[in-house]
Amino acid sequence: xxxxxxxxxxxxxxxxxxxxxxxxxxxxxxxxxxxxxxxxxxxxxxxxxxxxxxxxxxxxxxxxxxxxxxxxxxxxxxxxxxxxxxxxxxxxxxxxxxxxxxxxxxxxxxxxxxx
Amino acid sequence: xxxxxxxxxxxxxxxxxxxxxxxxxxxxxxxxxxxxxxxxxxxxxxxxxxxxxxxxxxxxxxxxxxxxxxxxxxxxxxxxxxxxxxxxxxxxxxxxxxxxxxxxxxxxxxxx
Numbered sequence: 766x767x768x769x770x771x772x773x774x775x776x777x778x779x780x781x782x783x784x785x786x787x788x789x790x791x792x793x794x795x796x797x798x799x800x801x802x803x804x805x806x807x808x809x810x811x812x813x814x815x816x817x818x819x820x821x822x823x824x825x826x827x828x829x830x831x832x833x834x835x836x837x838x839x840x841x842x843x844x845x846x847x848x849x850x851x852x853x854x855x856x857x858x859x860x861x862x863x864x865x866x867x868x869x870x871x872x873x874x875x876x877x878x879x880x
Numbered sequence: 881x882x883x884x885x886x887x888x889x890x891x892x893x894x895x896x897x898x899x900x901x902x903x904x905x906x907x908x909x910x911x912x913x914x915x916x917x918x919x920x921x922x923x924x925x926x927x928x929x930x931x932x933x934x935x936x937x938x939x940x941x942x943x944x945x946x947x948x949x950x951x952x953x954x955x956x957x958x959x960x961x962x963x964x965x966x967x968x969x970x971x972x973x974x975x976x977x978x979x980x981x982x983x984x985x986x987x988x989x990x991x992x
Contacts, residue, residue, distance in 0.1 A: 771924075798980070808924070809980040820917070856923045867971075867979065868914070871923025 769872035771857050777878045780869065783845040786875045789838055790859030798869060799832055799842050800856040808856070847879045884968045889987040898955045900986050902968030905949045910972040913944060913951045914979050918965045924982070927966075928953065955988075963990045 770789040771850045778784055785792050790797050798813040812822040824833070829848070834840040844851055858869040885903040904913070912931050917930035919957045928935055930942040930951070941954040955962055966986045971979030 800982075807984045808918075810980045810982075813980070819893070860921065868926045869916075869924075871925065874921075874923055 769857055769859055769870055771855075771872035771875050773875060774873060775878075776854075776874045777880065778847055779880050780848055781846045782879075783843065783877075784847045784851075784877060786842040786844075786855050786857075786877070787841045788842070788857030788872060790840070790857070791870055792838070794861050794870070795837070796860045796867075797834060797840050798858040798860075799840070800858065801852045801853045802856060802874075805874035811842070826861055844877075847877075849879045852879050883885050884970055884981070884983060886966075886968055886983065886986045888927050888984065889989070891989050891991065892958055893991050894959055898958050898962070898988060898990075900953045900955075900966055900968075900988070901950055902953070903950045904968070904970045907948050907970050908972060911948075911970045912972060912979070913942065913948075914969045914971070915940070915942065915951075916967045916969065916982070918985070919968065920964075924967060958988075958990045960990050960992060962988065964988060 769791055772787045795816050800808050800810040801811055802808045809824055811824045812832045813820055817834045818836060830844055832842045854874045856871050856874045858871040860867050860869045912929055914929040917927045918924040921962045928937055928940050928942045930944055932944050935942045943952045967982045969979035
């Protein structure tokens with residue numbers, strides 16, 4: 766099993782540009798999570814999906830952020846337009862939701878720098 | 881959601897046992913306690929999970945007292961490679977109180 770796959774691993778962009786982060790969850794997992802990590806705020810949940818349906822997006826900072834999960838094997842997190850304060854490491858994680866003792870499996874993260 | 885409180889940081893030396901305690905005073909009856917470990921430049925990874933008393937695996941032990949208002953992660957004979965941030969989460973899938981709040985964690989620094 767390849768684990769959770771994220772791309773790109775690193776992204777440098779200029780303020781105002783659109784950024785798209787991609788995630789492939791572990792096959793068979795039915796929950797997918799997007800987190801953001803910064804030194805100031807730690808690891809924050811942005812949004813999560815169950816069976817491709819967004820369940821809780823209360824952590825999405827503002828309308829510039831959007832996430833989609835068109836099928837069970839792919840999700841995107843888009844920032845448009847990007848701002849320097851969006852610089853962070855973005856993690857995707859997946860889990861098998863029907864297991865009571867839920868365990869999340871994290872990807873390697875995408876390190877985003879907005880200049 | 882159950883709020884957890886952990887020390888910000890801890891220091892230890894190689895070969896020592898390290899105990900990290902997490903407080904979760906408002907833990908609910910069905911909540912499980914889960915610990916994750918995060919190395920620099922990596923995503924968190926699951927270490928151990930428990931509901932009550934003691935749980936042990938090849939990496940760590942988890943001690944949970946009867947009132948379940950706290951839990952202690954025990955790392956036996958730490959090495960330099962155990963330097964990481966450790967997170968305590970509390971939640972229950974069945975009631976929708978999913979363990980999704982990582983907080984700041986405890987930064988463990990192991991010295992030679």
